[in-house]
Structures are given as structure tokens and as C-alpha cells.
Amino acid sequence: MDKASKEKLFQLQEIEELRREAYDNSRMYKEKYKAIHDSSILRRSFKLGDKVLKFKARFKFGDRKLKERWNGPYIITKVLGYGAFELKDEKNGTTHLANGHLLKLFYGKPAKT
Template identity: 55%
Template sequence: MLAAAKVDRGDQISECRELATVKTEVGCGENHKAYRAIKACNLDFEAAVMERKLQLQELEEIRIEAYESSRTYKEKSKIIHDKGIMRKQFHMGDKVLLFKAKFKFKHGKLRTMWDGPYLVTKVYPFGIVELIDEKSGQSLKVNGHLLKLYHEHFHPS
């Protein structure tokens, strides 16, 4: 239907050009010729309105489809990203290492970034872990993101 409407519209435009250039009978003024040309071009105003409405509806459908596509892409990429994240779960009695989060100049190549081992005494909700230093007996609460499990008998070969 749209293709037929476009062809008819093209025919109307060519007719309008012909009417504008054709000389009318003697006695017709210039205003009358212009009026006839404009009237001939605007004969199918309702069809032009319908065509414009269809174009706007099609544009809206394309926008909604792009929005849905973007949303599904974000969901899939989030699932893939979350698969790669290892969840840390600590239990009472685990030995852990604490990340040294303090910035120091000239850290050195062979200096470790981890402190410990510490003993886990209590695990709170939302990732807070209570630790006790085995050497000094000092107790502290830290964020679970700063910890990693300590493997006591691990010897790399």
C-alpha cells in the first residue's frame, strides 16, 4: 500500500509541475493559476496524513525494538560477567590473608601486598568479617573483599 501511495504522490507532483507551467485560457490571472497548481498538489491530503502516521508508527516500532535489543544485550553481558566473579565465602576457623590497602612509596619488587595469616572468628552479613591476629591477639573487623584464603601447606614446585 505504501509503494502505491508513493507512486501516486509522484504522479501528482509531476501533474502539479505541468499545471504550473501550462498557460491557461485568456483572462485567467496569475493568482488563479497558482491556486489551481496548489489545489492539484494537495488533492490527496488525507492519504499524505495516513502515510505520515504510518511512518511515525514504524519509527516508534523500530525505537522499541532497539530498546528491547539493548536491554537483552545488557542482561546477557551481565550474566557472562557475573560467571567470572568468584564469590568469597568465609567460615569460622578459616585462616585468611588481609590485603595491605595503605599506599607506600617504594613498595619494592619482592614485598608482599598481603598481611597475615589471621583467624576468622565471626562472619557478619553483607561481607563484614571479624578477624583475630594469631601472633598479637588483636581483633579487627574488615571488609570481605580485602581477604583471601590462606593455604597453610601449599608449597609451589
């Protein structure tokens, strides 16, 4: 009986070591994958006075492939916390808030319509 209980205890310890090793391997894999993922993310930085375009985030039925997906240009008037910006429309002077991941820098002159 004593030998069987020692064997069972040894098996439980072995299972616990395998579990810990699997946990460590999973953690290392997640850290590596996160580093690879984070390296591919573009870090955008905007400052006051920059001209930006804003992505049209709303889906509308019937949008075509070649339809413009960006609005603007807008001027950044205020930098808020957590990646938010206050934008001023150049055409009519209205202001609104936008998240930074929906913006990209504007280069060039607006198209005349």
C-alpha cells in the same frame, strides 16, 4: 492532506517500533554480558575459624614489585552481614573488621622472620 497525515502517522509508528526493538536488543545484550561477567567472578565463602590473609589495600609510594601485598594470617571470629568479617590477629590478639573481597584463605605455616 488526509493521505499525508496517514503517512506521517505510519512513519511515527515505524520509529516507535525501531526504538522498542533497539531497547530490547540493548537489554538482551546487557543480560548476556552480565551473565558472562558474573561467571568469571570467584565466589569466596569463609566460615568461623578459617585462617585468612588480608590484602593491603592502601597504596604507598615506593612500593616495589616483589613486596608482599598480603597481611596475616588472621582468624575469622565473627561473620557479619553483607560480606563483612571480624578478624583476630594471631600475633597480638587485636580484632578488626574487613570486607570479604579483601580476603583469601591461608594455607600453610607463617614465615618466620
